[in-house]
Amino acid sequence: MSSLSEQIASHPFFTADVSALPFDERIALSYQRAILILRTYNLTTDDVLNLTPKFWSMHLDPNIALDYGLFTILAAQINLTVGTLSRHVKSRPDLVPLVNALLKGDIIGLYLLSERGHGLDAINIETTAHQQEDGTTKFMPASNPTFGINKIALVMARLIIKGEDKGMRPSFGASPLDFSMTRFNKVKLPASALLSDSFEAPRDARAAWWDTLWRIPIGSFAVAGPCVSGLKHTAYVGGAYSLRRKVAPHGEKVPIFSFPTQQWSVLHSVASARILEAWYHEATHPIKHGLAVLVKATVIREAMECSHEMAERCGAQGTFDTNFIARHKADLNSVIIAEGDVLALCIRLWGELVLNRYTLPIPDAKESLLANHAHALLEEGRQILRRIPGGHRSEAAEYELLPESERAVIALGHACAFSAAKRAGVPQVLLELYECAAIRDDPAWFSEHAGLSREAQRVKEGAALRVAAPDIEKYLEDLNVKYAVRASIISDENWLPRWSACRSTLGMLRVASLVSHPALTAHACDVEKK
Template sequence: MPATSPQLGLPRVGVVMARLIVDEEDRGIKPFVVWFNDGKEMNKGITSMVLLRRAGSKPLDHCITTFNHVRLQKSALLGDLQKPMDLRESFHSTIWRVSVGTLALATTLVPILKRSAFVAGKYSLRRHVNRPPNGSQPIVSFRTQHGPILHALAQVAVYEHYTDETVCNFVDMRLDIRVRQGIAAAFEAVLANDVQSSLFALSERCGAQGLFEYNNIIESQLEARGISIAEGDALVLCIRLASELILGRYSLPPAGNQQSLLARYEKCLFQYCCRLRARIDGDHRDDTFNTDVLPRCQALVEAIGYRMAYEAAQKAQVPPDLQNSFEARVVLQNSGWFTENIGLDMQAMLDMELRAMDSILPRLEQLLDSTDAEQYCTAPILSDQSWVRFISSLKTYRGNGSFNAQKGNSTLAAKI
C-alpha cells in the first residue's frame, strides 16, 4: 500500500519494520529509516511495483515494495541493538502511534458524511416527480427518500461531539495507554461501519446519479472503505479490543447512565461474551474461542462506541430529536436483541424513529446548510444551474446522417 515509487522529482523516505538479527540472534522487529528513491531513481536493492489505481483514490501511487540486500547506515536503526525482554510487548510499544493514525483517519469520516448528506439532500429537494392531481412534488417529501438523509444528519450531529470527546480522552495522559488505544479503536469501529452504511443508502437515493464519482457520494464510499482498513482493519481492531476486555486486562470508561437503551445493550453483550469465555477450557487462542467469541467481537465494540457517542451527544446538548433519531437507528439495526431482552416490539421501534423524523424534517434545509459542506461539493446534481453547466461541458456527438437498418423483411429508418 505505501506510495514508494519515484514521482515528480519528489524524494521519498519511510520507516520500514524489519527483523533485527545480530550474530544470528533474533532481537525482534525494529523500525529503520530507509530512503526509497531520490525522486528519479529507486535506491539500490529496492523495487517498487506500482499497482493500478485504487478505486476512489486519486493522489496516491500504491505500490508493492520489496527489498534485496539493502545496505543501511547504523543511524537508520531507530532505537538500540539490545534484545528486549518481551519481543511482543516491544513491538507493540514500537508501533503505538498506529492508534494515532487510527483515530486521525477515522475523524475524516464525519466530514465525508456531511458532504454526502448535503449532496443527497439538495438533490432530493431539487428533483420533482409528477403526482396527479396536485402536479409535481419534490422526491424529498417521501419518507423513503428523506429517511436516510435525516438519519445521516443525526449521525453528523452526534459523531461531531463524539469525535471531540474521543480526542480529549485519547490525549489524556492519566489514562492507561491500552485504554486510550481502546477508545480510538471503538471510535473507528463504530464510525467505519455506521458511516459506510449511510453512504450506501445516500448513494442509492440518488439513483443512477449516485454511481458517478463526479457526484461525490460513491467517491466518498470508496474512501470510507479505505479508511476502515488503513491503520488497522476495523474488524481486527475489534477482535483485539473485545478479547482484552473479555479477558479483564483493562476496561473502558463505563456508561454514565446504566439504564439507557444503548448502555443496557452494551452491558448485555459484554456479559454474554464473558459467559461464553467462561465455558471455554483453553485460552483465548482456543478453537472454541475462535468460533464462539470472535464473531461477536465487532458487535460488542460497536455497542461500546454507540453508547459513548450517544452520551457525548447528551453531554453536548445535541437537540433531543437528533439524539432520538440516532438511538432509534441503532435499536432498529439490532431489533432482535431489543425485542428479546427489552420487550420492544417492532411497532414500538418504528414509532421511535417516526417521532424523531417528524420532528427533524421541518428543519431539513437548515440542517443541510449548517453542515457548511457546500464549499467542498462539486456535484453537478446540486442545482439546476450546475447541472446545465455540466451538460454543456460534456463531449457531444450530434447526428447529421441517415441510414437504414435491415431486420428480416422489414426496414427500420433511423435518423439521429
C-alpha cells in the same frame, strides 16, 4: 469550519474537475493537494507529538474527504513518519532539519512496515539489516519513485547483531513512493539512520514492538476523521439533491424528500454525522488503543451504511464519481483495513473486554437505551465465555464468541457516541434518529429486553422523522461543508457547467429501416413527417 479550510477549498487544486484526469495525473494532484494542506496548516513538531487541537483540526478538514489518496499521503507523512521521529528529536537534534522539511512538504515520508505475507502479523516481518536471501519486499502506500517528489522512508526491520536478533527497529533513508513492492539491495545506511537508544534485545519483545509502533493506534483513530467529514458530505449531497429533485405522483410537483423513505436516508446520514463528529472531538483527549478501535469501527461502519443508503436514494446519479458518494463508498472499503483491519482489531478488543483484561469508559447502563444495550452485550459475552468448555482459545469460542466481536464493539461505540453528542448539545431529535438507527442493528434485543416490538420501533422512527423533516435545510447548513462540496447533483449551478462540458456525439436515426411490419412502418413514417 476554520478559515484555513475555506482557503484550501477555494484553491485551484480543489476546484479542478478531476473526473476526466488520467490516473497518473490524479495521483500527482493528490501530492500537490497534500503539500498545500501541509503548508496551510503549518503544523509544528509539538502539534504532532502532543496531538494538539490543530493536529486534529487538519484531520477533520472537509477537503480531505474529497481525496483519500491525499489522506493516505498525509497519514504516512504526519502521523507515522513525523510522529515516530518526533519522539527522538530532543535526543537527536540532527533530525530537526529532516522533520522540518517533512512538515513543510519539501520531502514526502513513507512508513514501510507491512510486507507481502506479513500484514496482520507484522510482528513477524522478515526485513533485516542484511540482504534477504528470500527476497522479502515491503508493501505499503505510497512507494513509487515517480511524480517528481523527494521521499524518505522509515523502514521497520529486525536488527541483527552478530547473528542475534535484537528485535524490530526503525531506520530511515532515501527511498521511493503509490502502491509498489519495495526491495532493498545492499543498501548501506550510517549508524545515525537507526532510531534506537539501545542495541540490546528487549526483555518483552511484544511490548517493545508496540512501543516502537506507538503511532499506529493514533493512526487507527486518525483515519476515522476524514470518514466523519465524508459522512457530512454524503448527508449534504443526498439532502440537497432530495430537496432539488421533484416528481409529480399526483399532478403537483413535490421534492422526493417528502417521502419518508427518502427522509430516513437523508436524516440518518445527518444525525450520524453530527453525533459521530461530537464523539470524535471528545475522544481525542486522550487516545487509548481500545478507544481508537471503538471509534474507527463505529465511524467507518456507520459511514458505509449511510453512503450505501444515500447512493441508492440518489438514483443513477448516485453512481457517478462526480457526485462524491459512490467514490466515498469505494474509499471506505480501503480505509476499513488501513492502520489495522477493523474485524481483527475488534476480535482482539472484544476478547480483552470479556476477559476483563481491559476496560473502556462505557456510559452507565441507566444513561440511555443504547448504553443499556452495550452493557447487556458485554455481560452476555462474559456469560458465553464462562459457559463454553476450553475458554477463549477453544473452538467453541471461535464459533460463538468471535463472530459477535465487531457487532458488539460497534454497539459499545454507539453508546459512547450517543452520550458524547448529548453532552455536546446535539439536537434531541437527531439523537433520537441515531438511536433508531442503532436499534436497527439489533432489533431482536430491543424487542426482547427493552419492550420495543417491531411495530413500536417503526412508530419511534416515524415520530422522529416527522419532527426532524421540516428543519432539514437548517440541519444541512449546520453540517458546514457546503463550501467544500463539489458534487454536480446538488444544484443547477453545479450541474449546468458539467452538462455543458459533456462531449456531444452525433448519430443518424433511421427508424423505417428497423421496422418490418407494415403497420409499424406506416407509424414510423408518420413520426418522421412530424
